[in-house]
Amino acid sequence: MEANTYILTFPGTGSSIKAEALLTAAGVIPGVMPLPGAIRAGCGIALRVLADKLGAARAVLEDGGIETVVYRKESTVNEYILVI
Amino acid sequence: MIYFDNAATTLIKPDTVKQAVQDAMERFGNPGRSFHAPSMAAARAVYAAREELARLVGLDDPLNVSFTSSATESLNLVTDAILDEGDYILTAAASHNSVLRPLYRKKCVVTAAESQDELISLLNSGPKAVIISHGSNVTGDLDDVTILYKACRERGIILVLDAAQTLGGFPVTADMADTICFTGHKSLFGPQGTGGIMMTRRPEIPLKVHKTGGTGSLSFEKLQHDRMPELFEAGTLNSHGLNGLAAGASFVRELGVDTIHKREMALTDIFIEGVKDLPGVMIYGDFDRISQKYAARLPIVSINIADMDSGELAENLWNDYNIAVRPGIHCAPLIHKTLGTESRGTARFSFSWFNTEDEILAGVEAIRAYALREQERHGG
Incomplete structure (x- = not known):
């Protein structure tokens, strides 16, 4: 995973799939990935976006009423930083 | 069929x-x-x-x-x-x-x-x-x-x-x-x-x-x-x-739901008009309350003929005409107390977008045949 990649996590399966649909419709094409074991979130499916798309992604999800918690992976270790 | x-x-x-x-x-x-x-x-x-x-x-x-x-x-x-x-x-x-x-x-x-x-x-x-x-x-x-x-x-x-x-x-x-x-x-x-x-x-x-x-x-x-x-x-x-x-x-x-409903009710109206005055045919429902004919209804018509059991009517329709209807109580027990049909239920005709006017008319003719037969059997 690239260091400039952000991971979007969700409270439930329904919201992660809705998030993917909203982001795709808005042209922010996210990657779909399994939730890393080091992150606790409601849904086992997470989305990844590049850094330059994070702002747009957050705006789309906020408009769509989707709760998300964002993480960034530290380069080589299994450590994820919560992004406020 | x-x-x-x-x-x-x-x-x-x-x-x-x-x-x-x-x-x-x-x-x-x-x-x-x-x-x-x-x-x-x-x-x-x-x-x-x-x-x-x-x-x-x-x-x-x-x-x-x-x-x-x-x-x-x-x-x-x-x-x-x-x-x-x-x-x-x-x-x-x-x-x-x-x-x-x-x-x-x-x-x-x-x-x-x-x-x-x-x-x-x-x-x-x-x-x-x-x-x-x-x-x-x-x-x-x-x-x-x-x-x-x-x-x-x-x-x-x-x-x-x-x-x-x-x-x-x-x-x-x-x-x-x-x-x-x-x-x-x-x-x-x-x-x-x-x-x-x-x-x-x-x-x-x-x-x-x-x-x-x-x-x-x-x-x-x-x-x-x-x-x-x-x-x-x-x-x-x-x-x-x-x-x-x-x-x-x-x-x-x-x-469009309205388009579907309109067509299904047009078929239903043809059926009701065709059977409502036949001898011995009873149609169940509150038709007086609806001002615009039968518009605010569902495409469902329950009937009985003379003293026939609804199951007998449905079985005859299937055997004689290959017409599929449902007889009985329809899993709605309380309304049959109101209708007075607890003992024999009703024969229910329910129509869909895919039914045709010719099918409806064939159904009406089948009901007509049974109604006249029952009238004759009862000496009418």
Whole structure:
């Protein structure tokens, strides 16, 4: 995973799939990935976006009423930083 | 064969529905359980089905559509989610057993009103909820739910609508009830084994989770959370069927519910006009109350002829004319007390978009033959 990649996590399966649909419709094409074991979130499916798309992604999800918690992976270790 | 049992299930489905199920069976993994392509294809299709259903009723958030196996399962889940044992609940005499039996199982105190006026007058008696079938599956009579819901909202009473007979064939909108339970295999032309729950306005009471298990979410927690849509969806969803349901709902939306209803009622009117004056034919339902002929009704007509048992009539229709209708009680016991048909039930004719005028006229001729035969047999 690239260091400039952000991971979007969700409270439930329904919201992660809705998030993917909203982001795709808005042209922010996210990657779909399994939730890393080091992150606790409601849904086992997470989305990844590049850094330059994070702002747009957050705006789309906020408009769509989707709760998300964002993480960034530290380069080589299994450590994820919560992004406020 | 002429199929007039569409209130039980629509037999003829759009080709797009069959193709969607076939396609799903070839491509879908388990929806919402993993990130890989087959699982995501199923998950995306389920979400698209939520969007299609939400669009059909004007519901803002597709995640407020949960899928189940049937309207019956939906009503059981909703009853368990919102009610406690001993709660006082209002229903209608026309309600189906899918409404009534969950209430009896829950040991609720149930009053069944025989008319909408009576139902509204009983709202001041302090019920926790009103749970009714939207339209009678026996007579096709239809009450004005908009008026009822307004009266419920004014009193803080939850309204749960069983739209099994209406969604897809009659306008149902998100502003008609707090909760709408539906089936996929009737007027939405989807496969059997599909249905759902729409929460249009989450009641201001805790929703209790009764169906629990794997949801793909919060796996370490012992109790399942109460978030929509997972609240009612533990276990693997019928994504094959739901892909078909989405195609059925899309078919309905593209044609327009009003267009479908208008055509089905035109067929129904031809049938009613053809049989209503035949000797010994009884048609059950409240036809006087409807000012615009039979417009605000469902395409359902229950009849009997002279003293024939409804089962005998249905069997004769099948054996003599290859016409399929449903006889008996139709899982709606209370209304037969009102109609006086507890002992023999009714023969129910229910029409669909795919029926033709020629089929209706063939049905009328068959009824005419039996009516005249019975008249002769009784010395008339």
